[in-house]
Amino acid sequence: MSFDEITKLLSEKFGSDVIIEVQTGGLQPALIIKPDSIVPVCQELRDNKNTWFDFLSCLTGIDHGVENNQFSVVYHLASIPHKHQLVLKVIIDHDRSLDSLPSFISVSEVWKTAEWHEREAFDLLGIQFEGHPDLRRILLPDDWEGYPLRKDYSAAEEYKGIKIKE
Template structure:
């Protein structure tokens, strides 16, 4: 299916408000999805026999910068039998307060591979995934302060008495 056909399929199923935009200028086109609809959209794309995006190949947390005060998640879906790929993006504003992490719905109920991908996004960018079965750090120690892939992250000079910078 083409991007245009997938877009039509999703708008017929969920209404025009489910897709808030699209990016066609890069190497792979992307659909910008309403954040609250990501579970339903992924479920439809996985279960629909016309699309059958049966594999989540990658999930990435994005910090759009201090000025934008926006965080997002990029999902790379693949249909193994149809040999096609699709990129979905969601984003929302956040005031960057470390006590109020940006929050999106977890898609672990749709794709089991999202489990570790979401943990990595949480660990490195500080994106919280509502409904995740075991959201905790995966690469850094549990007592690490901050999120290294945030644009405003300041490297620590020492960790437990060991120089790291």
């Protein structure tokens, strides 16, 4: 299926408001999906015989900066049988002055591999994934403070007696 056909399929299945924006200016066109609809949209894209996106090749988080107060998650999907790809994005506003982390719904029930990708986004960006079966650090030590890929991250001088900053 083409990008336009997939866009039409999702709009017809979930209503025209499920797609917040269509981005066609980059290297790969992308659909920005309403945050609370990401799981049913992904299930449809995986299970529909015309799309059959059976592989989540990448999931990553993005911090859009302190001024914007937004975080997003980008999903790169692939259909091995149909040999096509799709990019989905979910964007939320997040007030950094709160003690809570930005929160997205986990897609780990759709693709098991999302468990590892979501743990990495949690570890490095502090993105919470509701419904994740085992959300904990994957690259950094459990007692590491902060999230190194955030735009407002400030590295500690040292960690357990080891100098970090010059």
